Amino acid sequence: xxxxxxxxxxxLFASADLGMxxxxxxxxxxxxxxxxxxxxxxxHRLEQVAGTTFxxxxxxxxxxxxxxxxxxPENMDNIDLYSRSLKASAKRGKVDQIMSQALDDGIIEKxxxxxxxxxxxxxxxxxxxxxxxTIQLLQQGGDPLSNYYxxxxxxxxxxxxxxxxxxxxxxxxxxxQCTNEACGATFRAQFEITHEMSPSGMPNPTVKLPxxxxxxxxxxxxxxxxxxxxxxxxxxxxxxx
Ligand SMILES: [Zn+2]
Numbered sequence: 001x002x003x004x005x006x007x008x009x010x011x012l013f014a015s016a017d018l019g020m021x022x023x024x025x026x027x028x029x030x031x032x033x034x035x036x037x038x039x040x041x042x043x044h045r046l047e048q049v050a051g052t053t054f055x056x057x058x059x060x061x062x063x064x065x066x067x068x069x070x071x072x073p074e075n076m077d078n079i080d081l082y083s084r085s086l087k088a089s090a091k092r093g094k095v096d097q098i099m100s101q102a103l104d105d106g107i108i109e110k111x112x113x114x115x116x117x118x119x120x121x122x123x124x125x126x127x128x129x130x131x132x133x134t135i136q137l138l139q140q141g142g143d144p145l146s147n148y149y150x151x152x153x154x155x156x157x158x159x160x161x162x163x164x165x166x167x168x169x170x171x172x173x174x175x176x177q178c179t180n181e182a183c184g185a186t187f188r189a190q191f192e193i194t195h196e197m198s199p200s201g202m203p204n205p206t207v208k209l210p211x212x213x214x215x216x217x218x219x220x221x222x223x224x225x226x227x228x229x230x231x232x233x234x235x236x237x238x239x240x241x
Contacts, residue, residue, distance in 0.1 A: 003043060004029055006050040014046050066117070068124050070132075084130045086160070086179065091123040152178035154185050162186070169207070170194075 007014040015025035018038075027035035028042075043055045053067055060067040098116050102108045108116075150159050157180035164174035176187040195212035197220065212220075 002054050003046050003050050003052050006052045006054075007046055008049065017046065017049065018042055066121060068121050068128070070125060070128050084126070084133050088123065088126040088130045089179075091119065091126045095119045095123050150176065150189075152180065152183060152185055152187075154178070155180050155183040157183060159187065170209075 004011050004014050007017075011025065011029070012022065014029075015022045018025065020028070024035075026032070028038045031037045040055060047053060047055060053069060056067040056069075095116065098112070098119055102112050102116065150161075151157065152159050155178060157178055159176040159178050162175045162177045164172055166172050170193040172191045174189045174191065176189055178185045178187075193209065195216055196209040197212045197217065200207075
């Protein structure tokens, strides 16, 4: 049974997980004469640990279909949606790439066909998660486009923050890359703390910033609900870079 091979530690640990003596486990797993096979529940439990989907694949194939695992997002924000969208695009790119290679070769061998189907399943799963995430975000009153406000000035695709660095306590420099492969432009950008909106409860005497004028306050109030959190994004990109 493939799942036992995939289970970390193999049959010994798999049998312990199910609370079965090894001998009984072996009899059931390998359906030795007179033994009941492992139940679906048992296999499901082992697959949760092994990270495999053999049972679902097997049942789906019995019905002439295929199993597409769906990872449902729970708590969504714009950043999460943005990364899901990128992942789905990358996975779609992978399908197209393998397909295009196969077309160039003019022949599809079994292992290539398997690779295409497997890439397709990965893409469908990622795309599903992206669509559900968008629905969830909109239901929460979020704006999925607000995360895309940093766009490439050439092609208007979203840009990602490749790296960022703090050069001064008020200033952060970021290096941006257009996510559109055909464009590929890169940029330097800077984010600067320019005004104090409200005073700190722990003021640093060396920090001297102008107090924001009324016009800035009005603008901030209007924008408060729909502005993405850029610094969060900087932090996130910096830690994943
Ligand atoms: Zn671009």
